[in-house]
């Protein structure tokens with residue numbers, strides 16, 4: 142390639158005495174180099190006259206011949222060039238003009254409307270970047286300017302597309318309502334990017350694509366085609382969008398012909414409607430999410446300068462991913478709402494009341510049953526657990542049970558913090574007085590789920606309590622039946638007790654007499670059998686009564702002034718009546734102040750302790766009953782010389798149904814593990830205490846102490 146002659150060399154050639162042929166050759170070489178440049182080049186003199194232009198700039202300006210470019214620059218540019226926003230070009234906007242005036246490099250961007258010609262499609266719009274550099278002579282004065290003209294249409298389009306993409310991403314990421322977002326997107330797409338845009342969503346039940354949003358640059362132009370699709374939706378594989386739905390990637394027609402329209406339209410009318418959209422290039426991208434196909438995005442361009450190409454397809458794929466994710470999110474949310482609705486219907490048709498609390502102990506769900514049980518008019522969703530418990534407690538026969546509920550819930554929570562099993566289940570019985578009288582069983586259980594560790598998503602997944610479920614079961618029918626049975630058993634037990642006591646007493650008396658008069662052996666043995674069986678029956682009836690009797694509570698006590706020594710004597714007499722092997726000795730002061738107790742319950746408690754002393758001293762012996770006034774009340778201690786209790790069992794023998802099993806001597810004694818439990822509940826209801834002492838050595842026996850305050854209060 143011939144080197145471009147330097148300006149100084151040209152001047153030297155021009156100024157010297159070389160021939161015209163050399164000059165012409167150099168000029169032709171220069172022109173050839175100019176024309177080979179990919180960018181457009183204009184040279185203007187100080188008057189603003191274009192004196193030179195290369196082939197590229199002639200094409201960029203939509204001209205055919207070089208002489209069309211030569212002349213005053215304003216006259217050449219003005220008819221075909223505008224500012225970017227379409228406003229007419231002023232002299233001051235011309236980069237070349239500014240370079241001439243300021244003597245510095247100047248840049249400007251302009252829009253060129255290129256008139257239709259045979260080769261090009263109708264008319265196109267181009268964006269040109271003009272860079273004008275002043276040309277100085279050796280003295281430094283500006284003698285002209287060189288304007289380099291570059292077609293930046295594609296670059297600007299890409300930048301525009303990237304901005305559109307960013308906007309679309311934001312639109313879908315912040316989407317609240319899918320329908321509105323899709324319509325917004327389509328509107329922006331036809332305003333900024335394409336001429337026609339449609340989004341069809343896949344209905345996987347009917348297996349068709351249903352139009353969700355469609356738009357055209359010319360308002361209303363998309364409606365007839367969209368309406369036709371709504372009437373008869375596309376199946377997968379059908380039409381242009383349907384073909385994309387069947388494919389795994391984009392379906393493209395960069396040059397849409399009537400023949401292609403005919404191929405994709407399902408009938409002649411549809412072909413006409415598609416034709417009316419006026420699109421020349423078309424791209425359809427399937428919307429695919431994790432769950433599979435969710436729809437199709439179709440975009441068409443009616444302008445040749447905006448012809449869709451491979452790069453647009455890439456961009457549309459990115460947008461499609463956003464749309465698909467958004468559709469999937471919405472569908473999941475819909476599915477969840479649907480499932481929740483079904484769950485609520487199921488909960489409402491349950492026989493039990495249900496309350497679900499979240500981790501923060503706020504009510505997230507209640508069913509109609511529980512709201513009816515406690516007469517709740519408003520749905521307590523969002524209430525704190527405490528507020529709900531206090532409100533429900535108003536309906537209880539004993540509103541104090543609210544404390545019990547909250548205490549139990551706190552204990553359960555504390556336990557569940559560390560221990561899954563301990564915190565899992567808690568039962569409580571409630572008596573509801575209003576709006577409808579009923580007995581409820583309240584069962585609370587923890588819900589466990591994987592911990593959501595927001596701070597550290599990589600943290601090892603562990604289970605934690607994510608909420609609480611409380612069930613309220615109406616157990617009125619069970620409790621009613623139990624009450625009837627209890628009353629019957631208690632009535633029958635009491636009826637049996639009296640004759641049994643009489644039988645035992647007469648048998649003891651008879652036996653004593655028979656032994657005194659040395660009566661016939663068969664009579665003595667007969668009386669012994671009567672006494673043994675009567676005793677066994679008494680124990681059985683006692684156990685039956687105890688088992689049916691609910692725990693004695695403070696409010697059950699019938700308190701009255703009473704003579705402590707007389708009460709102890711009565712109990713000892715009753716105990717004496719059932720034994721011939723033991724000697725019962727009372728060690729008490731001559732007189733004592735009166736106490737304020739429930740006489741029946743305290744006597745029964747004393748009888749239970751004395752009966753144990755007799756039962757667990759199978760070889761007989763002395764049983765000492767010591768009564769002492771005490772600063773806190775009266776201390777009654779019963780000492781036997783029997784088989785004893787091992788020290789580690791001394792606490793447990795007061796538990797309901799607890800029996801020690803440690804050897805044949807004890808196993809021969811019948812019992813139910815209820816006697817000492819009743820003793821403890823009676824003593825506690827009076828505000829007193831009970832405890833036992835024993836070394837566990839056989840023959841050393843046991844001492845049981847009852848400490849009762851002088852004055853019990855309800």
Ligand code: ADP
Nearest residue numbers: 753757785794800801812813814815816817843
């Ligand atoms: P039970 O019906 O079994 O006697 P209690 O509640 O009265 O039930 O007593 C619980 C357990 O405590 C008994 O099974 C017995 O083993 C033990 N026990 C109670 N009193 C005595 C005692 N005086 N001597 C030895 N063991 C006793």
